Amino acid sequence: MNDKIVIVTGANSGIGKAAAIRFIEEGYKVIMACRNLDKSKKVQQEIIELTENDRIDLLQLDMSSFKSIEDFCFGFKEKYKKLDILIHNAGYFNHGEKNYQLSPDNIELSFATNAIGPFLMTQLLTDILKKSEDARVLNACTTNVRHFFEPKRKIDFENLQGEFMDTRPYNIYKMYGDSKMALLMLTFKMADKLKKDGIKVNAVQIPAIKMSKETMRKFKSAWRIAAVVQNVFSSSPETMADTYFHICTSEEFKDITGKLINNKREIMQSSHYASGLIQEVKQLFDKGVYPKYADNIDNIEMVWDLAVKLTKAKMKIYD
Template sequence: MTTKTCIITGANAGIGKEAAVQIANQGYHVVLACRNAARGEAALKEVQTRITSGSVELRLVDMSLQSSIKTFARSFLEKYSTLDVLIHNAAKFDIAEKEPVFTSEGIESVWATNHVGPVLLTELLLGALEKSSQGRVLTVSSKGLLSFPFLKVDLKDPEFRERKFSVAKAYYQSKLAQVMYTYWLAERLSHTRVTVNCIRVTNVKIDLNRYPDIGRAAQTAYKLKSKFSITPEEMAHTYTHVATSVELDRVTGKHFGERNQPVSSSKYSRDITQQKKVMALTKAYLENTL
């Protein structure tokens, strides 16, 4: 039986790393797609000690840079003709940022990392996904979107070039865009064997050592929040379920919560006309790349 292959972006820590362990233990070959080489190597060694079946490898990619994503995809396809699961776990949410940070390619980094990058990587690997007996694309949203029921993607200024920047607004806008992308792509690929679903991540305990620049008040708030949070391992079970469960072979265009149950999203996110507008905007960022 052919070993299935799964790519997980941002797999060096948290939910991504735990999902790598769980999915490898389902017999998959898991590619840890990480931005930082040192952290990636450390994660690779840890995951290798924790798996009892399957296999893992490390490949580097910066999801904020289209050039890096193209290099990653080209390198992957030189070795693998088929991809079974693509999990867009990598995301940027630096709570210490007070002003927008732009990448070397000139795109606001939250928008680039959390939305534009995943769309590009999916497009570049779509041919390999279609060669799978049942390819799966998993995007990731946030339960925090429930606090912003009327949020919309700012089609004129998604990068906060003219309006006041808020890292929370930038983050949730990018996650809303990913939900809409999920629905749009699922419909686009409805005639294929590729399914597209979204995971809604709830409050998960985080390692505050990853955010050394945040103030004491923010640290206290996050410590309090962690008391009501689940572990990365618990959240990763939903990743694993949606990525590997046979019962979901034909399920597409759904949004799953932490208990593996389908959950709803805003009326705006489900509006086909609005989805097309967001994807037209997104494609404008990629017109010189694809």
């Protein structure tokens, strides 16, 4: 695998760090794409010492900033002539945030980081992904999208640039869920658009993951106790890193595109459950289905059109 190149965004902690280690141990060249260079340089050195392998590069990337994404992609193409695997692992979620947070491009911060950023970055790297014999893109979604099983739940398209920041309360939990649902729908559309180029695009549904001590310290006392309990039943970053690796390298998923895959490496299906209390309860416990909202063509086109509109100054639109 000495010629295989992998980009992992958010590779300085959690699943991203574990994934970087996993790929390096298997002989891949890994590019850590991270916002905080000071922290990331230390992690990079730690990984080199742990794996006894220096096939790991570090480039700065802020997924919330169009300019940073553009600079990263330009810098990557200056150094490398192809890209085999692109893993959009980085995400933004600031527990307890009560004030609207906007990106440098005036987009709600979690939506910019978790949905629009990956859309733009994938587009800007499409030409170099085409040069791989087996190009794969993996988008990190979460079980948070399952809140869209609620029939009235929808993405608030009219309030993604702070339009109502002075009149509506900010809900980071809803915005985070909206951004991950948008990413899932963009995955479906990108997979369809890039199929002709041989580029596979899938999403992985990440369950609750064991949190680091650093993350735990951000919680207030009551929430910290709940987090401790959650950690007991949560998956490890290493387990999910193995799942990333399997989806991005195995023969099993070589020809799979436009799918949501759960942490058991099963391809999920759009919910087939009918309305009604019993059916809705069964749906909640079925880990093999995702909300029908994600398959709604109108919803997908709205997310796609929004992403194109917001990024059109930075990219050439798909043919």
